Amino acid sequence: xxxxxxxxxxxxxxxxxxxxxxxxxxxxxxxxxxxxxxxxxxxxxxxxxxxxxxxxxxxxxxxxxxxxxxxxxxxxxxxxxxxxxxxxxxxxxxxxxxxxxxxxxxxxxxxxxxxxxxxxxxxxxxxxxxxxxxxxxxxxxxxxxxxxxxxxxxxxxxxxxxxxxxxxxxxxxxxxxxxxxxxxxxxxxxxxxxxxxxxxxxxxxxxxxxxxxxxxxxxxxxxxxxxxxxxxxxxxxxxxxxxxxxxxxxxxxxxxxxxxxxxxxxxxxxxxxxxxxxxxxx
Numbered sequence: 001x002x003x004x005x006x007x008x009x010x011x012x013x014x015x016x017x018x019x020x021x022x023x024x025x026x027x028x029x030x031x032x033x034x035x036x037x038x039x040x041x042x043x044x045x046x047x048x049x050x051x052x053x054x055x056x057x058x059x060x061x062x063x064x065x066x067x068x069x070x071x072x073x074x075x076x077x078x079x080x081x082x083x084x085x086x087x088x089x090x091x092x093x094x095x096x097x098x099x100x101x102x103x104x105x106x107x108x109x110x111x112x113x114x115x116x117x118x119x120x121x122x123x124x125x126x127x128x129x130x131x132x133x134x135x136x137x138x139x140x141x142x143x144x145x146x147x148x149x150x151x152x153x154x155x156x157x158x159x160x161x162x163x164x165x166x167x168x169x170x171x172x173x174x175x176x177x178x179x180x181x182x183x184x185x186x187x188x189x190x191x192x193x194x195x196x197x198x199x200x201x202x203x204x205x206x207x208x209x210x211x212x213x214x215x216x217x218x219x220x221x222x223x224x225x226x227x228x229x230x231x232x233x234x235x236x237x238x239x240x241x242x243x244x245x246x247x248x249x250x251x252x253x254x255x256x257x258x259x260x261x262x263x264x265x266x267x268x269x270x271x272x273x274x275x276x277x278x279x280x281x282x
Contacts, residue, residue: 005091006062006087006088009030009058009059012058012084013028016084017080018056018057018078018080020193021078024078024123024125025125027196028056029121029192029193030193034187036063038060038202039067039069041184041202042064042119043146045117046068048069048115048117048145049069049071049112049115050069050072050073050117050119051073051075051108051116051117052064052072052118053123053130054076054103054120055076055120058074058088061088065092065095069095071094071097071112073111073112074096075101075106077102079100085098099111103123104129109137109143115145117145117146118144118147119147119149122151124151127152127155128155131159131205135174135175135178135179135205140178141207142207144207145207146204146205147179148202149202151203152196152198153186156200156201156202156203158172159171159176159203160176160183160203169230170227172270173270174219177211178207179207180205180208182204183202184204186199186202212270212271212274212275212278214274218277218278218281219273219274221241222241222273223265225241226265227265230264230265231264232264233262234262234263234265235251237264238251250279252279253275253280254276257275259272
């Protein structure tokens with residue numbers, strides 16, 4: 001049955017008394033034009049299982065189903081929203097599964113078989129830990145073929161930042177080491193209920209088949225050391241690796257790359273961070 005026959009979202013929200021809760025990071029998308037645009041931006045959905053995190057009352061859920069998703073698995077912890085999602089499931093047999101759980105505690109790889117795509121208007125208070133969890137998936141390439149996620153614009157800019165810019169840091173290196181990240185479009189606060197105080201942005205992260213071969217935990221330690229004191233020269237910040245041998249290997253890798261040890265972290269490319277991390281592991 002088509003989702004068009006479902007009652008209007010605002011009616012569903014009123015009936016289930018779903019007032020957005022700040023503690024859950026809830027900002028609902030009720031604009032059908034916008035939810036449709038997000039679903040279309042997620043690419044062709046036929047034959048794909050979509051995992052939606054923080055589905056709320058189901059605005060984006062409806063759009064994903066309407067745009068051809070073979071199945072949507074909605075992760076939602078708010079019991080009021082789960083009840084609203086169950087109405088959609090009843091109208092669309094076999095096309096909507098509901099996981100009533102804390103999004104941070106879910107084993108996403110176990111939810112569905114490939115092809116899988118994660119599309120979500122993420123709760124802002126847990127967006128970054130959710131993303132870093134997906135970017136840390138092993139083995140790589142991962143079980144999902146794409147992430148299409150709504151973030152605060154500031155976070156989106158950090159994910160897509162280029163070397164030499166103020167926004168470039170640990171999150172940019174981790175995201176761009178394993179994915180190709182790009183901002184698809186921005187969203188005005190007035191599109192949400194209630195409206196947040198900041199502009200949002202939809203970001204696509206497409207996994208790289210062959211990220212530079214270094215260990216993820218080493219790359220994370222390296223970026224933590226160098227960006228933790230980003231105004232310091234690399235010869236000083238690399239000492240924060242906490243291991244004399246690791247620091248020596250990192251400095252030798254810098255020299256081999258032709259990078260002076262007086263440079264700062266924001267001047268290094270993602271690939272150069274990968275080379276240095278691999279040298280530390282060697």
